[in-house]
Amino acid sequence: MTVTLETRRTVPEVETRVRRSISERLAPYAYIAPFFLLFAVFGLVPLLFTFYVALFDWNPIGEHVFIGFDNFTRLLGDARFWNAAWNTISIWLLSTVPQLLLALCVAHLLNHARLRLAVFLRMSMLVPYITSVAATAIVFAQMFDRDYGLLNWLLGLFGVEPINFLQSVWGSHLMIAVMVTWRWFGYTTLLYLASLQAIPRSLYEAAAVDGAGSWKQFRHIALPSLRPVIVFTVVTSTIGGLQIFTEPLLVSRAAPLTCGPVRQCQTLTLFLYEQGFGQFQFGYGAAIGVALFVLIVAIATLNYVLSTRIRKERG
């Protein structure tokens, strides 16, 4: 298909194209220029400036002393950094994997041909997404509370001792993961649903005639056509998941910058914020930012490699 398009366009227009002026050739660049200029000002320059600041002992209202790579060597030996990195990865896995699986199932259900109130049900998936994160965090923190939380009250009915979610490592991670999942799974569901609806009904009908059940239809028709959008959601939720900030900041009102007394749910972005804006160590904070950048680039590359492999398998 692409070949025919190409030939049709090139052959008759060769001469006119040459004659057209330079300004026309530059036009496309002008059209995309606003984005790239804004990106340069608000994206690239701050990024490069972060690398620069990371080489200093930088007090925002005091002295800036060049210290080379000292911030990075300090970072590698800092137990708080590794703790935050581990917390970030743990919360990311706990929130992303169930979220994507859940979204896949719900999208499949919402795609059912004879679903009643389809529009209402589909639109209501977006409600968590448009709710303010702060409100979400406060409500969930109350639900998971040790003494007066809804969850512990329910568990108490079955004779379970109250669980101190916030103060334990796995409990606080679970709590934040639930918040992230709740907030994002509706959005992911709609993405999946959109792809599912692009699949012609006739494929399902043909499969049904051949005797394929609901599960087999899902496995052999829906899942393969969802591959690109699954790759997309994995990439975006990875980037988002590694930058989780608001939820851990708000669940622990007593020690917000560390997410609890032993930094049990402090993520990398929260650690960055604590060092940069709590302690005024902009240089060290910038170094954490650079480390986070490297981590995200590494995981995104891994994603890219995996997704191209999947695409090749398809092709």
Added chain:
Amino acid sequence: MKLRIATPVVLATAVALTLSACGGGGGSGPSQPAGNSKSFEFWSFTGIDQKVSVEDYQKKNPGVQIKLTEVGSSVETAQALTTALAGGKVPDLVLIQGDDLPKFVQQSQNFHDLRPLGADKIKGDYLDWVMSQSTAKGGEIIGIPTDVGGMAVAYRTDLFKEAGLPTDREEVGKLWPTWDAFIETGKKYTAATGKAFVDNAATSVFYQAVNQGPQKYYDPSGNVVYSTSPQVKTAFDLAIKAAQAGITAKQSSFSEGWSAGMAKGQFAVIAAPSWMLGGIRRNAPDTEGKWDVATIPGGAGNWGGSYLAIPKGAANPKAAWDYITKTQSPQAQLEHFAKSGSLPTTPSVYKDPKLTGLKDPFFSDAPTGTIYTNSLLGLKPFFIGPDSSTIGQEFQNAITNVEQGKGDAAKAWDAAVANIKTAIGK
């Protein structure tokens, strides 16, 4: 041709956008209010009601224009001030909360030294230890105190009665002259009722006890001594003792559970500075008349308070200074106390009937003015350094960890000291 016109337009727009973005971030000099030497810009934070003082001052001084901005919480205001100082576009007057002040005092070159403006003459009006916190190493005074928190213990008379403890505030104060006696009283209460006595160990015990002495985390010349200071170790051990005695509700201050526990009588006692009384009123409105206020173990204490400072780049420092002198004189602070309940920092008015006569019906008519100002008189100045709040936070974290049953009490001190070394590098 349309395209030929469109290209330059798009480019021009993009360039203009870029330029305006640079102009905004680059930070030119301070903005001059157009020819009016009597107008100035004032940054405050929410919840402290500076509007009342500003309106009052404008009424008495017609022609003065004050542009008051409530930036956000006290922490957000300090962060905005940091950004403003780094960028160069600053207000003429700014309110800084006591906990955020050391970072700014350490970089005093960013602020006007208030001595040449007249702070030398009026500094004797204020409590010496309060003044010492806004005085930089070289003697520069960068802030004038607007209020302090003081310290007392708020307790539930109904719950004390159930436990067979006295309920009169004088007698209750006598139950705990020392922190050891406080813990013993707690054990009696818990034994009699089976309920927790105090909200937590980190804030209600450690944070209070550690402030009651002449030397905290730094020695007078500014060297860190947190790991060898006897006052710090004593306060830490007391808090661990309280945590292990099982008399705490394990509710960290200001958490959701803490607010709920306060309303439900989960604990009978909270260490409460004067501004906390409003919080108790909001969190537990149904407990009106069931609270009272007694003296804190050790007798003295403070938590909170704010300062007014004038940034170096201020366009109109003279107008800002005039505002400070008029609104923060002993008499003005006394009037502000009568209206808002924030404690004056000027001891000369502590015996004034306007202050001693104030009683709070929510707290069984306790004479809060007298109780809180008495707690301020016993305090001694101690050096507060740039890392004081980090050090304090790490100690409190270690105590909370033991209280929650996660940390080993025997290793808690060493763990806290190690964490502080990681955090501040010394």
